[in-house]
Every structure is written in C-alpha cells, then in structure tokens.
Amino acid sequence: MASTVALIKEWQEALQIEINYLKKVGSNNYKVLNGRLVSTQGSYSYYFDTVYTFNIPIGSVVRLEWGNVRYDGRMLSSEGRGIILSFEQSLGDLVGEAVLYHDPWELLDKLIERLDEIKKSKKKRVRIKRLMDPSMKAKHPSDKTKGNIHEVVLRSKYNPVTFIWGPPGTGKTYTLARVAANKYFKEQKVLIVSQSNQAVDVLLSEISTFIKKKNKFKEGDIIRYGTSTRLEKVHADIATSPLIEKHDPKLAESRNLLVKERQLLKQDLVKSFSVRDTDTLLELEKKIVSVLEKIRSREIQLVKEAQLIGTTIAKAAGDPVIFEQEFDVVIVDEASMAYVPQTAFVATLGKHVIVCGDFKQLPPIAASRHQLVNYWLREDIFHRAGVVDWVENGKLHPHLFLLKEQRRMHPDISAFTNNYIYHSLVGDYKDMALKTQKITCHSPFPNQASILLDTSSTGAHCITERSSKSRMNLWNLFISFQLIYEAYLDGVQSIGYVTPYRAQAKLMEFVIQEFFQKDTKGLDIISATVHRFQGSERDVMVFDTVDGDPMDRPGMLLVGNDSERLMNVAITRTKGKFINVCDSTYIKSTISRVKTLRQLVDYQEKHNQVVTPNEIGSWITEQHPRLQWIYAKRLECVFQDIFNARQSIVMSISSDIELSTEWIKHLEKRRQGVSLTIISGKEPKAMKVNNWINCSIPFSFVAIDQRYFWLGMPLEYNLYLKPPYVAVRVDSNVVTDQILSQIPM
Numbered sequence: 001m002a003s004t005v006a007l008i009k010e011w012q013e014a015l016q017i018e019i020n021y022l023k024k025v026g027s028n029n030y031k032v033l034n035g036r037l038v039s040t041q042g043s044y045s046y047y048f049d050t051v052y053t054f055n056i057p058i059g060s061v062v063r064l065e066w067g068n069v070r071y072d073g074r075m076l077s078s079e080g081r082g083i084i085l086s087f088e089q090s091l092g093d094l095v096g097e098a099v100l101y102h103d104p105w106e107l108l109d110k111l112i113e114r115l116d117e118i119k120k121s122k123k124k125r126v127r128i129k130r131l132m133d134p135s136m137k138a139k140h141p142s143d144k145t146k147g148n149i150h151e152v153v154l155r156s157k158y159n160p161v162t163f164i165w166g167p168p169g170t171g172k173t174y175t176l177a178r179v180a181a182n183k184y185f186k187e188q189k190v191l192i193v194s195q196s197n198q199a200v201d202v203l204l205s206e207i208s209t210f211i212k213k214k215n216k217f218k219e220g221d222i223i224r225y226g227t228s229t230r231l232e233k234v235h236a237d238i239a240t241s242p243l244i245e246k247h248d249p250k251l252a253e254s255r256n257l258l259v260k261e262r263q264l265l266k267q268d269l270v271k272s273f274s275v276r277d278t279d280t281l282l283e284l285e286k287k288i289v290s291v292l293e294k295i296r297s298r299e300i301q302l303v304k305e306a307q308l309i310g311t312t313i314a315k316a317a318g319d320p321v322i323f324e325q326e327f328d329v330v331i332v333d334e335a336s337m338a339y340v341p342q343t344a345f346v347a348t349l350g351k352h353v354i355v356c357g358d359f360k361q362l363p364p365i366a367a368s369r370h371q372l373v374n375y376w377l378r379e380d381i382f383h384r385a386g387v388v389d390w391v392e393n394g395k396l397h398p399h400l401f402l403l404k405e406q407r408r409m410h411p412d413i414s415a416f417t418n419n420y421i422y423h424s425l426v427g428d429y430k431d432m433a434l435k436t437q438k439i440t441c442h443s444p445f446p447n448q449a450s451i452l453l454d455t456s457s458t459g460a461h462c463i464t465e466r467s468s469k470s471r472m473n474l475w476n477l478f479i480s481f482q483l484i485y486e487a488y489l490d491g492v493q494s495i496g497y498v499t500p501y502r503a504q505a506k507l508m509e510f511v512i513q514e515f516f517q518k519d520t521k522g523l524d525i526i527s528a529t530v531h532r533f534q535g536s537e538r539d540v541m542v543f544d545t546v547d548g549d550p551m552d553r554p555g556m557l558l559v560g561n562d563s564e565r566l567m568n569v570a571i572t573r574t575k576g577k578f579i580n581v582c583d584s585t586y587i588k589s590t591i592s593r594v595k596t597l598r599q600l601v602d603y604q605e606k607h608n609q610v611v612t613p614n615e616i617g618s619w620i621t622e623q624h625p626r627l628q629w630i631y632a633k634r635l636e637c638v639f640q641d642i643f644n645a646r647q648s649i650v651m652s653i654s655s656d657i658e659l660s661t662e663w664i665k666h667l668e669k670r671r672q673g674v675s676l677t678i679i680s681g682k683e684p685k686a687m688k689v690n691n692w693i694n695c696s697i698p699f700s701f702v703a704i705d706q707r708y709f710w711l712g713m714p715l716e717y718n719l720y721l722k723p724p725y726v727a728v729r730v731d732s733n734v735v736t737d738q739i740l741s742q743i744p745m
Contacts, residue, residue, distance in 0.1 A: 443489070
C-alpha cells in the first residue's frame with residue numbers, strides 16, 4: 001500500500017475531481033412550496049412542501065430564490081415531501097412558491113481541508129494506516145466473550161479498529177447502542193457519526209432509552225449535535241435547542257421578543273416606508289445577531305462538555321467543535337454508504353474506531369466517472385481495507401465481527417437473501433414465522449409472505465420518460481397501486497413501494513397522493529427508489545422491476561455491478577410480506593442465471609410463490625372508485641366516456657392494431673368541438689382526425705378531457721396480449737396530466 005500521505009493526496013485528488021464535475025454540471029434546483037416559519041431558536045427555520053422527495057445532505061449550504069430575492073441557508077431536515085431550511089434572517093411568516101438551489105460540493109471542500117490537517121499529524125496518519133491496512137494481530141481475548149455485545153466491547157477495547165458486518169435485521173442498532181452505553185458507563189468520550197440524520201437519530205434514541213432504563217442518565221452527558229426535529233420531540237433532554245431554552249430561558253425569551261419586534265417593524269415598513277423605521281430595524285438586527293452568538297456559544301459549551309455526542313459525518317468535517325476534539329471511541333454507523341475518505345477522517349478523531357455497515361447493501365454515490373472517483377468514492381471502506389477479500393475467500397477478517405441472526409423478516413423472505421446473498425452466513429432468529437404472522441395474514445395474498453406477481457403477457461408497457469429517460473411501466477404501476485390499496489384497506493401499518501427507476505417512483509408518488517387525498521392523516525406509505533429505503537423497514541414491500549417488453553435489454557440497475565446490492569436492499573426492507581412485481585418471461589429471456597434478480601425469479605417459481613396474470617380477478621377484491629379494473633372487451637364504459645367528452649380525446653394505437661368499425665363509429669360520433677388526436681406509427685385513414693402524431697408507443701390507451709385515462713383500450717388484435725384481457729380506468733386530472741407529459745411522443 002502507498003504511504004499514508006500519498007494515499008491522502010489521492011483521496012483529495014478524487015474529491016477535487018468530483019467537485020469539478022459537480023461544478024461543471026451546475027447546481028441542482030428544486031421547486032418548493034408553502035414555506036411556513038416553524039422555529040426562531042438560534043435561526044429562522046422554515047418548513048416547505050416539495051413536489052418530489054429529494055436528498056440533500058443535512059447541513060448543506062443552500063440558496064433560496066423567491067421572486068427577485070436570494071437567501072443563503074442550510075438544510076436541516078429532509079423527510080418525505082417536506083424539508084426544513086435554516087436562515088440567519090427572517091423571510092416572514094409565509095413564503096409562496098420558491099426555487100431551492102444546492103451546490104453539492106461545499107461539504108467535499110471541507111473534507112479536503114480536514115485531510116490537509118491530517119497530513120501534518122503523525123498520530124492521525126497512524127490511525128489511517130491502521131484503518132486502511134488492518135493487518136495488526138487481534139489482541140482481544142476471544143475465549144472470554146459472552147455474546148455479541150460483550151465481544152464487540154472487548155474487540156474495541158483491545159484493538160484500534162473493529163469492523164462490524166451488520167446484515168439487515170441482525171440487531172445492528174441494538175448492538176451499537178449497548179456498546180456505546182458500555183463505553184459511556186466507563187466514562188469514556190464517545191463520538192457517534194453516520195451519513196444520514198435518520199441513522200444518528202435512531203442510534204442516539206436507542207442509546208438514550210437504554211441508559212435511562214439503567215438509571216444512569218445524566219442531563220448534558222449525551223448530546224445530539226445538529227437539528228433533529230423528530231428526536232427533539234422524544235428526547236428533548238439530549239438535543240441542544242431544548243436544553244438551551246430550559247437552562248437559559250431569559251436568553252431564549254430575549255431572542256423571541258426581538259424577533260417579534262422585528263416582524264412588527266417590517267409590517268410597518270411595508271405599509272409606509274420610513275428612514276427612522278429602517279434605522280431601528282438595523283439596530284434590532286445587531287441585537288438579534290448578538291443573542292444568536294450567545295446561543296451558539298452555549299451550544300458549543302454543551303458539546304464540549306458532553307461525554308457522548310451524535311452527529312453527521314458532514315457536520316463533523318465542517319465544525320471545529322467536533323473535529324478539534326479527541327475521543328476515546330468513534331462509532332461509524334452505515335459506513336457502507338460513506339466515502340472512504342469520510343470514514344478515514346472520522347477515524348482519526350478517536351483512539352479506537354468501530355466501523356459498522358453492510359457491504360452487501362448499496363455503496364456510496366458519486367457523479368463523476370473518473371477512475372480515481374470510481375475507486376475511492378464509489379466503494380466502501382470494507383472493500384478498500386481488504387475486509388471483503390477475506391469474506392470472498394471463505395473467511396472472516398480477524399478484525400471483522402459478523403452479526404449472524406436476522407430478526408426482521410419472515411423466513412420465506414429471508415430464505416432467499418440468507419442463501420443467495422449472504423451464502424448461509426446469516427440465519428433466522430427463532431420463531432420468526434410466528435413473530436411476523438400478524439402481517440403475513442393480511443391482504444393481498446393472505447398467509448403468503450413472498451410473492452412473485454407475474455406480469456408476463458399483459459402487454460409491452462415499458463417506456464422511457466420523456467425528460468429524464470428513466471424507465472416507466474404503467475401496467476406495473478397500476479398493479480402495484482392495487483397491491484398497496486388492498487394492503488391499506490386490510491389494516492397494514494406501513495407499506496413501501498420500491499423501484500430501481502426514479503421516473504416510476506415519482507409517478508407512484510403522484511398516484512398515492514391523488515388517490516389517498518382524504519386519508520393522508522396517519523398514512524404511512526412511501527414510494528421511492530431503492531437508495532432511499534436503505535436503513536429503514538416496512539411491514540409490506542412492493543418491489544416493481546419496471547423492465548419488460550419492448551426493451552431490448554434490462555437496465556444496468558438490474559444487471560450492473562451493484563445489482564446484487566440493489567436487490568438485497570429492496571428485499572430486506574420488509575417484515576412480513578414481499579411482493580415482486582415482475583415480467584418473469586422477459587427477465588428469464590434477457591438476464592443471466594448468475595444475476596440476483598434472475599435467481600430471485602427462479603427461486604420464487606421453484607417454491608410455488610407465483611401469482612399468474614389470469615388470477616387477477618381473484619385477488620383484486622377492493623376497487624378504488626377512481627382506479628378501476630375492467631374486462632377490456634366490455635366497451636360500454638369507455639364508449640360512454642367518449643360520448644361525454646367535452647374537449648379532447650387522445651388515443652394511442654399500437655402499430656399491430658386495426659380499429660374495429662364499432663370503435664370508429666363511436667369516435668366519429670363524438671360531440672362537435674371535441675378534438676381527436678391519434679398517436680400511431682401509421683397514418684389513420686379509416687376516419688377523420690384533428691391531429692396525427694407519427695409516433696409508436698408500444699401500448700394502447702385513451703385519454704379523455706385530460707381526466708380519464710384508459711390503459712389497455714382499445715384491445716383489438718394486440719399480439720402481445722393473452723387472456724385475461726384487463727383494462728384500467730383512471731379518473732384524475734393530476735395523474736392523467738402527469739402521464740401524458742412524460743410519455744415520449
């Protein structure tokens with residue numbers, strides 16, 4: 001291995017290449033809506049609705065453009081379709097529609113600075129050497145271990161580096177929390193870090209709860225550094241803002257009064273401009289800045305005096321109150337999602353480091369395709385430190401501890417991942433079938449835990465979205481929604497819809513929001529790509545592969561180098577029911593037997609877990625009033641919609657379809673003034689149309705007044721289809737608009 005200094009320089013070069021690429025690509029921008037002032041503690045925090053979910057690292061510098069005004073701020077939280085932003089100045093109580101810009105390279109700049117400092121410290125260089133080349137002999141007394149927690153405690157006491165391999169559901173959080181608590185009880189200084197706020201919150205919550213149960217909690221000893229609205233509600237005694245407010249109420253009151261005074265003064269300025277009022281406002285701003293500086297000083301003091309601190313890797317790299325401290329133990333959670341240089345940086349902050357993650361799950365994400373970026377930023381520390389090499393040779397590295405029992409999934413689900421992904425190194429905790437039975441018994445498919453819902457021979461529905469070229473499949477989309485709807489009505493508590501393709505995930509978000517409008521209170525349904533689901537779990541998971549005819553080959557997301565990891569995350573998020581929505585005929589004809597998705601399809605078929613297309617009439621028991629399944633040869637409903645059309649009819653006709661005289665008759669009887677647009681690869685000559693779009697879409701549909709969307713009509717002589725012949729009728733302006741805007745035509 002190269003010298004440590006040379007290694008650090010290589011990391012810096014990789015980071016700089018990534019920064020330059022991101023600068024070339026430009027800032028990401030997002031539309032945000034309905035901004036509401038939610039907090040004035042230390043800064044001005046605003047909650048915004050978003051059209052889509054998006055992932056901006058917590059702590060990132062952002063820019064908000066509202067009209068002709070620009071405000072610099074920071075990202076505090078990003079959950080679902082809502083974000084919280086922090087600003088040093090007030091934007092007023094309400095903000096309408098605005099645009100959020102994010103320059104994603106700022107955090108990488110900070111990391112480069114930290115690496116420069118590490119090059120000058122022999123102690124920190126030695127810590128990196130041990131992390132990257134853990135060839136030192138394991139010194140812990142292996143014959144004295146008394147269980148998982150005790151072994152990790154001993155390993156991290158006697159060895160400078162401890163790797164923990166935590167496959168899904170094996171008690172990673174439980175184990176780390178108790179190891180951290182053990183260090184805390186021994187009065188050691190502990191730093192907990194992770195890439196995501198959510199992971200930090202979950203681990204800090206578990207630690208705090210455990211220590212309180214032991215009656216050893218002391219306020220101020222455990223601090224969650226960084227804003228966490230969710231954690232503040234449950235554990236206000238470890239969050240900085242509530243603690244400052246509790247112990248210095250006069251300071252908090254002073255800030256609140258000044259902010260209120262400023263709001264009133266600004267209202268006066270809007271009504272009638274006054275130089276005098278402007279001068280007063282400037283004085284107020286100075287006083288507010290002074291108060292905020294005092295609050296910041298209190299926060300720094302809290303962090304410095306704390307014995308156990310939890311924060312994100314980004315905040316650790318950017319804030320001297322963290323990176324200038326020395327810790328006895330650093331615990332890195334979800335390390336498989338962090339860049340190698342990030343893990344190395346936080347490892348230099350402690351005498352001992354515990355690196356925990358699962359290298360069988362998704363790797364870090366980088367934008368550039370440069371060789372150095374691929375090597376150092378697209379792979380995790382387990383691979384680059386040589387730990388994975390040992391596993392691939394059938395052994396566990398001397399400094400790697402494996403958590404072997406999963407306690408999340410029904411055995412019918414875990415059987416595949418335990419054997420095909422973890423190669424029988426992981427097994428099930430006792431009675432897992434019984435523990436998950438309450439979920440498994442729910443619809444759809446009661447008492448079945450693992451299901452392959454085969455969409456073979458239902459049509460060629462896979463297309464690329466117009467704007468992003470990401471793939472979509474409307475048939476799979478509506479089938480998946482029906483699964484979600486059946487589970488929801490049967491009382492399932494949490495449901496996840498996961499897909500490799502962003503376009504499909506976004507479209508499902510629209511569908512869920514539209515058709516659950518009146519039921520959003522308490523609704524726990526998430527639609528997202530696989531990356532967003534890592535680290536979470538749901539009662540039921542619907543995995544939509546999307547890919548199918550007429551695509552020549554499946555996308556790289558399903559067959560590329562990371563496809564095993566993607567499949568692993570998609571499957572292992574669930575507790576009691578996993579449904580694989582998949583065109584098995586397409587998969588078996590286009591994907592090699594060595595690829596994980598093909599292995600999953602073969603496994604589910606072998607174990608009689610398949611639901612075929614001709615069973616659709618038996619498992620669909622609950623029809624949503626605005627998304628209905630209809631026998632495609634029953635034409636009365638679609639002809640009635642055509643007759644009632646007031647503005648437009650848009651019709652896609654596959655090239656292998658010839659419209660019957662019945663269809664032509666009803667289309668020609670449309671009301672006067674209703675325009676008819678035909679999308680087809682051949683010109684319609686049997687009837688008069690207003691517009692002909694010369695484009696071949698592989699499936700048929702009818703869109704009426706941009707409200708009613710019929711998928712699977714007209715059926716006619718479509719060569720792809722086999723019985724049963726089913727069509728879907730969607731009643732929604734929002735969904736129909738979104739579909740039409742994304743179909744490539």
